[in-house]
Amino acid sequence: MIQSPHRSSVLNKFRRHTRVRISAPFVCALSHCVSRRWLWSPGVDLGVVYDLSIRGARVSTEAEIRPGDEVTLRLRLPKQIKPADIAVAKVRWAKDQFFGLAFTKVSIAAQTRLKKYVTIVSTTAVKAPACLPSRLGR
Numbered sequence: 001m002i003q004s005p006h007r008s009s010v011l012n013k014f015r016r017h018t019r020v021r022i023s024a025p026f027v028c029a030l031s032h033c034v035s036r037r038w039l040w041s042p043g044v045d046l047g048v049v050y051d052l053s054i055r056g057a058r059v060s061t062e063a064e065i066r067p068g069d070e071v072t073l074r075l076r077l078p079k080q081i082k083p084a085d086i087a088v089a090k091v092r093w094a095k096d097q098f099f100g101l102a103f104t105k106v107s108i109a110a111q112t113r114l115k116k117y118v119t120i121v122s123t124t125a126v127k128a129p130a131c132l133p134s135r136l137g138r
Contacts, residue, residue: 020121029045032070032071056100056102060097060099086110
């Protein structure tokens with residue numbers, strides 16, 4: 001799915017930081033920062049990232065999280081060797097199995113990786129043609 005320049009500008013009109021829709025969603029790992037139950041250690045759950053900015057993400061997961069929870073997040077950004085580890089992300093909203101995460105504690109290295117990825121994706125989404133020419137006539 002190619003994001004049109006108009007759609008991109010509409011999504012980012014009221015945002016402080018550019019948000020990109022991920023055309024090929026990628027996997028992330030998340031776990032609770034603090035255990036909710038006595039004698040319970042937080043496990044690692046998997047999720048899929050659909051939207052991303054340097055300050056947050058929209059993910060789908062079966063993890064037991066709800067608005068107000070704080071989680072750690074490991075993003076395996078495509079075409080990057082090291083993951084972007086988010087020390088603390090706060091769950092802002094939930095709808096079905098989708099969650100909005102706001103990054104509240106991010107290392108400089110992770111922030112650099114996020115900026116690089118978001119910049120690359122946002123510039124390629126704008127430059128990509130809306131439809132590709134057919135090669136059937138050749």
